[in-house]
Amino acid sequence: MKIKSYKGISMLLISILFLFAEHTITANVSLPSIFGNHMVMQQNADVKLWGWGKPFENIKVTTSWSNDTLKTVVNNNGHWSFMLHTPKSGETHHITIQGYNKVVIDDILMGEVWLCSGQSNMEWCASYGFINSEEEIKNATHEEIRLFHVNWRTSPYRCIDVDGEWIKCTPETMKDFSAIGYFFGRELNQKLNVPVGLISSNWGGTPVEAWIPSEKILGNPDLNDAANKVPYFPWAPNKPGYTFNSMIAPIIPFTIKGVLWYQGEANVDNSYAYTDMLKVLVKCWREEFKTNFAFHYAQIAPFKDYQKTSGVEIRDAQRRALDVIPNSNMIVVSDIGDTTDIHPRNKIDAGKRFAYSALNKTYGLTEYPLSGPLFKDYTINGNKVEVSFKYSEGLHCTEKELKMFEVAGKDLKWYPAKAVIKNDKVIVSSKEVKAPVHVRLGWTNSATLNLFNKDNLPASSFTTEEWSKVMHSL
Missing domain, CATH: 2.60.40 (Immunoglobulin-like)
Known part of the structure; x- marks a missing residue:
């Protein structure tokens, strides 16, 4: 009887192993979160599609906009990738990836993709409250605006994926998304008449160093010295590279048209280095994304409680950055700010100024205002x-x-x-x-x-x- 019991257990273990083996064989192809249903891909562009699989697994990709079948083999590190040329906006598309298993990405729109990053003023959403937020929430149904929010993560090492998903813009989804990003996207959608994809990756209270690869800071004595002057914040990471590693690196090299940047309040303790820091950030990101994307950024708003003249020093450092960052523009929000609140609540006009900046400088529509004096x-x-x-x-x-x-x-x-x-x-x-x-x-x-x-x-x-x-x- 004992021998039969052992045989029964052995057969059970063998069955379980076969089930695991079958799962391994039939469920290997996977994608990073930045690729998913309801996504927007940059129109009329060369776009990299990548993912993971079992080494030596044969991968085939077909798209609804082309009759071609692309083929590759997963390398020994479990990686695969394809370069796709996307069509112009107009139709809804899908992509099929076939390996041991099949993955289909549905409801893809071609349009303009922008990354919105920085700290709390870029992060600020309707749920926190801004001028006329309740009315704006009610009217936030936009089929052609798609949102991807990168959840907070921090890491001393580069991560391979983020926690997030593409969602359609509705009153329910808009209220927890970057307000400035939303109003920017709404203007672009209306003025360009194309879908807009917005990636929101920001964390309130983070200094610029956290968004720069750590080796670019630690390997530069002047920047490293400046980074050490940023105090400890209990509400946000401040170590060089920590949010870049976890909230930017995993979505590289997803093709984007440009970046919106609103940050600087957390760098008042090393304002003298901010121009160089911002220059390094843009240079590194462009090298990583392998594109000279447009960079539009906000000068921080006036606020009375900064120490000495540290607030205006940051604003001046941002102004001077225009001379050292090609393909960039700065919006000024001093007239729509609130000197008693570090988070001005006029997010509508701030988003519009970002949009007009992009419409003028990036899209060549010079009827929209670019800058103040x-x-x-x-x-x-x-x-x-x-x-x-x-x-x-x-x-x-x-x-x-x-x-x-x-x-x-x-x-x-x-x-x-x-x-x-x-x-x-x-x-x-x-x-x-x-x-x-x-x-x-x-x-x-x-x-x-x-x-x-x-x-x-x-x-x-x-x-x-x-x-x-x-x-x-x-």
């Missing part, structure tokens, strides 16, 4: 300083007098100055400074400027003093 150059004539701006057409003041201009001499002591507009330039002078050397505008954390251009977009704060070098030497 940006400092260009200055000329000293005796005791007067003539300041010129980019995007200065229709330069005007929204109040009786221009405010927040200052000048300084060689002693770098700053004095309030009188400023008047003449021929789309600003003439600045102060009785206290007979021989001016430098000029600046809005050099306070809470500065809300009253200098605008014809598009009614506000000027950015600026200074001609090289403050970042001074701060770095302290």
Whole structure:
């Protein structure tokens, strides 16, 4: 009897092993989460499709927009990939991947794909509340807007997948998605008449270093020193690379049109390095995604509770980044901010400004406004300083007098100055400074400027003093 029992157990174990073997043989092909039902793929582009399987497994891919059958073999690391050329927007598509098992991706739209990243102001959603949020939630049914939210994860090593899925934009799904991302996508969908895919990967309170590959920070003594000045935050990771590894790297090299970036509030402790940090981030991401994607970013909003002048230093560092980051543009939100709240609740206009920036610079629709006045150059004539701006057409003041201009001499002591507009330039002078050397505008954390251009977009704060070098030497 015991022998029969052993035989029975052996047969049971063999049956279980066969079941596991059968499952292994028939269920090997899998995809990262960024590929799934309801997704948007970048239209008319070369797109990489990748996944995993059993080594030496034969993989075939067919698409609804082509008669071709693509074939490959899973390598010894369990990876496979294909390059697909996508069609223009217009129809709904599907992709079939056949290995030992079959995976079908349904309800695919071709359109424009944008990655929305940064910290809390990009993360902010309707569930948190913003101006007119209840009405916007009710009207948020958009069949051609698809959302992919990357859930919070952190890792000291690069991850191969993220926790997220593509979903259609509805009142229920929109309310927990990036509000700025949603309003940006809605404008693009309406103005371009194409589907829009939005990938939201952000974490409130994260410094820029967390979104940069760690080796790019640790291998640069200056950037590493700056990164060490960021304090510990109990609400967010601050170590270099930790959110890049877990929330950006796994979706690379998914083809995107561009990136929206709203971040900087967590870098007020190392503002002097922010221009270089942002430059490194964009360069690294473009190398990883293997495309010179468009980069549109927001200058942080004025806020009174930053220490000393750290808030305006970040804004100036962001302004200066325009000169070192190709194919980029910066939106200014000082006039729609809230100096008492680090999270301004006018997300609608912020999203629209991002959209107009992209429509103009990325899509070539110049009827949409690109930027407010940006400092260009200055000329000293005796005791007067003539300041010129980019995007200065229709330069005007929204109040009786221009405010927040200052000048300084060689002693770098700053004095309030009188400023008047003449021929789309600003003439600045102060009785206290007979021989001016430098000029600046809005050099306070809470500065809300009253200098605008014809598009009614506000000027950015600026200074001609090289403050970042001074701060770095302290």
